[in-house]
Amino acid sequence: MSAGQGTGRPSGLDGYPVEVRAEVAHVRELVSRLHAELPRWGLVVWTAGNVSQRLTSADLFVIKPSGVAYDDLTPESMVVCDLDGNLVDGTRSPSSDTAAHAYVYRHMDRVGGVVHTHSTYATAWAARAEPVPCVLTMMADEFGGDVPVGPFALIGDDSIGKGIVDALATSRSPAVLMRNHGPFTIGPDATSAVKAAVMVEEVARTVHVSRQLGEPTRLSQDDIDSLYARYQNVYGQ
Amino acid sequence: MSAGQGTGRPSGLDGYPVEVRAEVAHVRELVSRLHAELPRWGLVVWTAGNVSQRLTSADLFVIKPSGVAYDDLTPESMVVCDLDGNLVDGTRSPSSDTAAHAYVYRHMDRVGGVVHTHSTYATAWAARAEPVPCVLTMMADEFGGDVPVGPFALIGDDSIGKGIVDALATSRSPAVLMRNHGPFTIGPDATSAVKAAVMVEEVARTVHVSRQLGEPTRLSQDDIDSLYARYQNVYGQ
């Protein structure tokens, strides 16, 4: 099943080893803090948007509760779900996008973080079902090519999750624009997925602005491959 | 009559029961605080924009005073009006949009909060008298379809209020774009109406950006109905 809304009383973490409970405490703090990056970079308004991170010590992930204002988010208000999206620990309902996060974790082993926003420019491309073309060196670096579009899907079953996984399985991009909906991004952890959410909005905005007054030049596939390989191998500390 | 500017000395709250005075104190604090959300989300400049909430314990509402800077708003500076827009309590003149708020409260029982802004993108659609088409799942969720346009109306009588009520009576949308003027939003309370003001600007901006480079796909009525029903029933805590 794919839930997204806990039913009945959550089972809690009492049955889990101490190292799991320690990781939960750490990841609650991290995921709570990372939510502040979404309004900071202008990716969300009001309570929209959510960040999750999968645990390494158990088949669980930590995600934002549903409909809580950013100012009121705390590590304690974050909720813990299993990979079917059932609430395991927490006093609030999980985000209404929990089923999509859960589906991604079940089907993409390398993914440890998922982010969803309705950021303006990425969502504008999504509403036209148009991939963002790779016309910037920073797109080659971060996305390794175009940012792909996923299908239109209604919330309530596995359609959104499956659409994300299918689109990202055939792309180097950590971001997919779900049609008429908005971007989902992935990464080895939540911090990487948040970075991808920030970057996909940045490139969606810059390429939009560029195309308003003409046609930007697409990078050649060789240049894209060269930039992507270098960036993924040597960037950072 | 429809006022919006108190004349003579306000009658004050002395004749009202203690629970009304307690609710006024609470709502003054809430409405004052909610005004800070308008500049926070980029919906207003200078002193433009106003929020009101109707009391549940009496036929009164609390609204922003006229022409006061956002930094200077306090619970004490908020004013209390009756449902004809007459000043009942407060040391300042009520917002020049008070008559429109009052008209809405008189004619829409389910409304407990009203917000008016001149937010850029919503007002840009209003200046073209063009509804925002429902091309995003978040529009289906929040607005249940297009955001409608209301008539051009001059300030000074009930024209604006009547225009708002007529447009919203035949729509699921909590927002209306008053022609050549700007958005008005409603909700069961002021917080919901502020949320609608934030969301109408967000969708007006996103759909504007999307249409700048092509035509976004409209959602089918079935999908809109399905998303709206789900969101209104299960979202939040």
Place this chain on the structure above:
Amino acid sequence: MSAGQGTGRPSGLDGYPVEVRAEVAHVRELVSRLHAELPRWGLVVWTAGNVSQRLTSADLFVIKPSGVAYDDLTPESMVVCDLDGNLVDGTRSPSSDTAAHAYVYRHMDRVGGVVHTHSTYATAWAARAEPVPCVLTMMADEFGGDVPVGPFALIGDDSIGKGIVDALATSRSPAVLMRNHGPFTIGPDATSAVKAAVMVEEVARTVHVSRQLGEPTRLSQDDIDSLYARYQNVYGQ
């Protein structure tokens, strides 16, 4: 003569009555504080933009010094000039736009405050030498019609000041878009001129956005006159 850059040693305020020196102290504080409104509302970057206010007790005005960062502005760093733009008091050179401010004060008795910015949207209209058409009720309220365009003029003599005065003399608007340059705004005091600078950018942006996807409807002259008369008479406290 029209200066803008003090030459030689300023004469200082010693020869002025105590009430003038008291007004200078007050206006230095006001003008310094009002400069913070320019970056707050996104009207300026770096050190661009300047605010001045004329004294009521002497033929002097207080203006920003040249090339000082916003973070470093203090009441003490503000400079005092006479109506020919000569430095009277202060340890720094006056803004390079001082001659234009001085010209306005010499030729428009009712003006007590002047503001100049290069705010993005107003400057964009100015670069096309195109007035902002009156398509919004808030434009009718604040500007009483279109925002006019002034001539192209080089800095260094009275050309800019004369261009401002000529354009505003035949308009109800407190703002003029100087061609290929940017907006200048006026008011009975510096606070009003700052408000006009905020509002001209707001309407320039909103009308720009509206026109990107079609043609907004112009208000009729009767409606403009009615809105303007009402707003100028009854708005505020």
Place this chain on the structure above:
Amino acid sequence: MSAGQGTGRPSGLDGYPVEVRAEVAHVRELVSRLHAELPRWGLVVWTAGNVSQRLTSADLFVIKPSGVAYDDLTPESMVVCDLDGNLVDGTRSPSSDTAAHAYVYRHMDRVGGVVHTHSTYATAWAARAEPVPCVLTMMADEFGGDVPVGPFALIGDDSIGKGIVDALATSRSPAVLMRNHGPFTIGPDATSAVKAAVMVEEVARTVHVSRQLGEPTRLSQDDIDSLYARYQNVYGQ
């Protein structure tokens, strides 16, 4: 050689005179602080963008480390490189753009500061390989004409540095738009180069907006020359 990534153990500053070590301490503080101007003026997201300043007392420059978040930048985290881009002092890898900065310092004696960003509007012009035309007096003041475009160049050798130097050698502009990449700016010191980075985004945005609804008028070469000469000679304190 052109490095950009230190290899092996840095030699450190022990062999340098005390005045060099004193200047390094001062410039680390300055460069660290100037990085805060990039997010402040909306020029960068996440960890993108970098500022460097050349020493006057030795053939060394101070630059941002690679991949460090803006909140975590401190004077101590800044790194010192020689003019071939080799790491001399610091515990982190230098910015991946270090080779380009080093090339500029080796080939342009008058340059004491370099800044690189991917700011939205400047990068949008760069993606179309289109210079920003000089249609604003502030462009004549700051750039002395159009903002030029440099070639497309891959990271990893001297191509980017050479492209910057070749483009700027024949222009009065302190900014160049590197094709499909983004702006690089120069100045006599890092503060000036940061100012140029702020101003190039400002003019790229304003001219973009202006051209969206028509064609702005280009300034005559005589007017540009006159404005540029005046501004470079008399502006500031």
